[in-house]
Amino acid sequence: MNFKPLKKSMLTVVITLSTASVYYAQTAQDTVSREKDIEQVVLTGVADIAKDRKTPVAVSTIKEAQIVDKLGNQEFPEILNTTPSVYATKSGGGFGDSRINVRGFDQRNTAVMINGVPVNDMETGAVYWSNWAGLSDVTSAMQVQRGLGSSKLAIASVGGTINVLTRAADKKRQGNVTLGVGNDGYHKTLFSYNTGKSESGWATSFLMSRTAGSMYADGTEFEGYNYYLAVGYSPSEKHDLQFTITGAPQWHHQRSFQSTIFDHIKYGGTEDEPNRKYNQNWGWLNGEEYSMTRNYYHKPVMSLNWDWKITDVTILNTAAYASFGRGGGTGDAGRINGKFYNQLPRTAEGLVRFDDIVRWNQGNAVPDFGAVNKTPYLANSSNGIIRRSSINSHNWLGIITSLNHKFNDNLSATIGFDGRTYEGIHYRIATDFLGNNSYTDNSNINNRPNIITNTFAANPDWNPFGGKTNDIKDQLAYSNDGIVNWLGGFGQLEYTNDALSVFVQGSISNQNFQRIDYMLYAPDQQESEKVDLVGFNVKGGANYNINENHNIFVNGGYYERQPNFGAVYLNNRNDVNPSLTNEKVTSFELGYGFRSSVFNANINLYNTSWDDIYRRLTTRGKLNGVDVTGVANVLGIKEIHRGIELDFNVKPIQTLTINGMFSLGDWFFEGSPTASFVEDQTNTVIQEGTLALDGLKVGDAAQLTAALGADVKITDWLNFDAQYRYADKLYSAFEPSSRLVTVAKPNPADPAVELPSFGLLDLGAGAKWSLNSTQSLKLRINVNNVFDKVYIAESRTNKAADANTANNWNGINKANEVFFGFGRTWNASISFMF
Template sequence: MKLINKSMLTVVISLSTASVYYAQQVQDTVSKSKDIEEVVLTGVADIAKDRKTPVAVSTIKEEQIVEKLGNQEFPEILNTTPSVYATKGGGGFGDARINVRGFDQTNTAVLINGVPVNDMENGAVYWSNWAGLSDVTSAMQVQRGLGSSKLAIASVGGTINVLTRAADKKRQGNITVGIGNDGYHKTLFSYNTGKSAKGWSSSFLVSRTAGSMYADGTQFEGYNYYFALGYQPNAKHDLQFTITGAPQWHNQRSFSPTIAEYLKYGKDGEPNRRYNLNWGYLNGEEYSFARNYYHKPVMSVNWDWKISPMSKLSTVVYASFGRGGGTGTLGRVNGKTENGFRTEEGYINFDQIVAENSAIANPGSGSNSVFTRRASINSHNWIGTISSFNHKINSNLNFTVGIDGRYYKGIHYRVSSDLLGAKYIVDNTDINNPNRTLYNTYDPNPNWNPFGSKTNEEKIVYYNDGIVKWIGGFGQLEYSNDNLSAFVQGSVSNQAFQRIDYFLYKPEEQKTETVDLTGYNIKGGINYNISNTSNVFGNIGYYERQPFFGAVFLNNRNDINPNLTNEKIFSAELGYGYRSSILDANINLYRTSWDDIYKRISYRDAATNRTYYASVLGINEIHQGIELDFVVKAIKKMRINGMLSIGDWYYNKDVTASFVDDETREVVKEGQLLIKDVKVGDAAQFTASLGADLDITNWLSLDANYRYAGNLYSSYDPAASLDNRREAIKLPGYGLLDGGVTFKWKLNRTQAFKLRVNVNNILDETYIAESRTSILPTDKVSSAPNAPTYQEAGRVYDGIADGNQVYFGFGRTWNASLTFTF
């Protein structure tokens, strides 16, 4: 592991002497499995157990989520977990993203009650689809590293398992109203019936959230519903049906403005952190070119069968039907796109767009084209099942075997969303139906019908389906006694990929052959309880993962990649835990090697004016580091919490790129991606927090927390270093102070009021949360021969070239909620 520099240690020391503050969630691990299992639906979920499961784990419980999250994004509750970096992305409702140990969401497995939800084509997780998940979560467990899940899932960086409430949660009702900055407001009602004498139980929740986010032009409206029905006829069988969905629409800030634009529309040399390129006014109302709308209901039936005192079968059958997409621009009018209609304040003048579109008598191409809003649809149908059989061989030894089957069909096309005054548009992208004149538009709002189809719309620009079939098997052998526990685990999966393109090919050529790829993993670990206070653990694993759909079929066509190979991940970890009545602490060391990462890059030959592509194989990343978290309970009514994580994430070698002529298949150029030792970007490699909460009385409590993010690098594309080494730029570190207060009024044994107030970024810190680009101060401001550098031109902000596209973090925000429990 590379040496930690002195500046990092200075930050650690300064943080350790900072004022006491409260972490957004307590880094509790669960001492007994029943702590979770009594209140949530576990089913096939693999829950790590403290001082037994040899993985690095943090568990956040329902009360912490409800109180501390407020109007933040759901992943942000994890921001004081070691090696986690969550941001709000563009700042739209549900547009957050999360990195674990330097791996983004596509390489971090997200499961709900043990069921995987990462997109089966690209591994993505869209948190806006789960905008109401925080309302129904009873516990959330983060396992960093390969984790303890038996499935062959994308747990390269870690696993986030969200556990929802079970139908047989105790009888209770809840009414909540909340308000916040920028018109945020929320209403919620939930009720649990408890379990009847005949074994029936149910739980349901409905909520509505609306308003605007901190950034300009980000109005939203979202709903959430959850229903669970349980039936336990006897001690052997337990059945639970659940359905949850969160239909929503929200305006986005989808394209990062440059620092120069934030400064242009700011004041007194300070950036306008709220600035958004994508919106303006139409007929006096907020209107945006970037609007997301989606409804992704998920249904599942869980069946737990205790076959005997030694054997148990857990099965879940689930289905998801996603409908919706996101809007953007289409075409141009009088040679102009949105920047041609920008006002002095930086908004888009949509009324002027309507006027110029309306003046085009016969829309077509060239000078007669029009500028409209389109929607890119990404719907899907997904069904699956997981079944796990567990048998105790004796009091110390047990094994588990199971199957994991999934079918996924992604449906991708575009439609016209708003003609903006144009009479019609002309589309010539379907070779089977050229030169179509299209008048229909489709409202960008979610479809509430969970089984409804919006796929029969009039399509433009592209139309294709992606089909992924998955079948997998897994097994685990586990040994445990009073002091020692160990496991060895393996899984194998086959993914079958197929692409159907209805626009680019004649009917007989639209469907590709099926491409079958097999992957597997094997991992093991051991935990030893040295004493009642101390334990040590270690784990090791190897994973061969199939590439994503976009690597199988090249250039958004039916062209099958001839150089397909599995990505290879090797990970190892060591940890130590300490438990006492005063202090709980954990320290972990980890190293993960990620090899044969696929990258598709392009090269344009000036002589032939043609673009050639290279399928780059062999990119290798190293992610290694140290993690510490602790809880101090020295005073009865005060808890002090802290964490520290220091990562060292970098590319480990240069690789060769061979550019091929797609027509002749000949290599026309070879180059080197000079990326060795370049930092992996997009997440803070140093994070720390320290905090406390204080129960002043039985009815009043205060909390505060401060966290620091440093060694934060910009997003980095290895293709930028083709025959020319380029570094990811290092962004300024930052620290944020958050706080809250809770008032409780207990009316009687079952009824109570609770008032909660949160303030985030209390000090109104201005900071860059992420950068999409890596422009250096020594780079030229343009391609002109005598152009100055950004530094020479004085175009540098806080050490960063102002041409970089960035997202500034939110300024000071607040929310308050009143809850009545009965």
């Protein structure tokens, strides 16, 4: 994963702001001015940035000023919530635990790129925003390309591409000190300084920040840092070199599990207003906040970028990068009298009784926990509870290079390659024995029993080069490495003139997979068979500018994408999937744009078919009559996503901008895939079968969204903004165990639960004073969910409404497990720029 600095473009790569999320260029003269402004912050080289009225894709762009002003203490992806077909939530509400869907596709299938370099996990496709907690501090622009996108790489852009562009080393000389505060003890300090570009061609940009406090939900304390250093050097007009290193070491307590609406009412809520802050994963230990689910990670990324202007018509751009992620997330191991920690009696407030768990582990009587521990201090998988950590570290090296040649004023071509090597390191360790002296684990066939006596603090390692991994004797439950090597080639041919822009693009890639398991196999059998899979994509499109006001575009493409690592080696073993096949994606899109000095708008129609999908889903439910927590590996899913999108922008006077959007989707499953269920504690397959999904609505993202906002410049130093957004046709995700076809339930075809629609109003105001020619002071305040709306942001279960209305809340069965959205939140900041 890679941060890459930004600088003046050699490829005339320009962003023109073109959606409701940002200001449109109002006149031809203003367009030129804005393009020059954007050129200061856009990365050249490997970043594929869509251009208004030229690149035939649906696109939204957000600039640095909007991110700085309006994001506040929200999660980074939430800044995109007012763009069409985007649904971002805070999910459980822990620091950095947010998620984003584009056109109904989750972020595992939406390509996230930092300066043109892909950052989705190479095994799972996942993006963990907590790893990028400081990204908002160093972003100069952010572009969302919905659908196929303009990236030339063979990447996971089924739903779209989110390209984040970071600040340039040669940004103008300036310093900044910012102090921020917010609800629930949130506070932030930030310092940055840019030296500007010297006469000898050197430039440096530095940033350091710290953010701490609690999130809106209970039991979500956190502390995060962010550092960023960019050094640029231009020895001549032909060469430009930039080196960057950035990282965001953090720890945060999580709300990992959704709770039933019953519990949100029972523990501190009422029938009219459930307790939105309730979190079942935390409690008090020795008088301090303690969470069974704590995430900690440090994912430093360093890159070296070289742009070489070989001739006036030929340019070579290269980015070499490295990432060494270390950390993991905690959970429980073991039981007390057959019960997991979250099944034990709780306090009257619904908190975990960690002090009593320690007492029971040490042999003391805790009457409502059941029988006394007969082997105190000595825990194992069935007796005693500890906190463990699932380590998910990695080493990642990559290089992307592209050669662009312009044959004449109209015709150009690009060719290049993308090479990556990735090693994922996965195992579990103990972080807190909770009063025990040891934990006995029998998972390692080469070391039974393994009596573990060491614990390791659940805190991030600041070593930017990765540090050491733990000894096998300290590991429990599983220990394996995932190796993914990638080599891809890509090319594009583009023809443009004043009215017409046409491109044809293709890429091919080979992924080499191998799995090494240190616990389930003898030493000479630990390395799996290597598997090579070839994927490719072909796409093309055309944009035609009818006149200075109207344009139309069309694009289409076909992808064959290699499946994720878990589909190659089934059920957490070295067994190669005998039915291994690529995922198939077919997509078409038609768009229309209107531009004028006052009003601008875009309309898009799209249809995407996605087949042979593999998905790894968390599952909590009854299998064979037993409560199980684990994962479901689902193979052969097919989804259809189609819809319409509208966004517009009106600027009747210079001091007022009105923007809005509307999107309506129809997203559903076709067919009934197969699944295997893996129990979390033992890491073993406990059941397999078919899931009844045919016709089920795709959940987890609102299929109808709308927004309307205004930005008002009251005076030269004072501004105000308001944004209202609405979400409807939001369906629950499906719980895999509830869709399993069995003899007792041959057709579990209950429809997805449609959650209540909701609308939220956000307000903000800012003021800026110039103290002298080089110094200024800026104040900003934001209030989100001004009316404190109570709403459900997501649900993982689909239990139909109960015939007894007393068991329903707003028409939703209270037995459903949900995350409520945050209530009213606020933040304020003061910045001194010099």
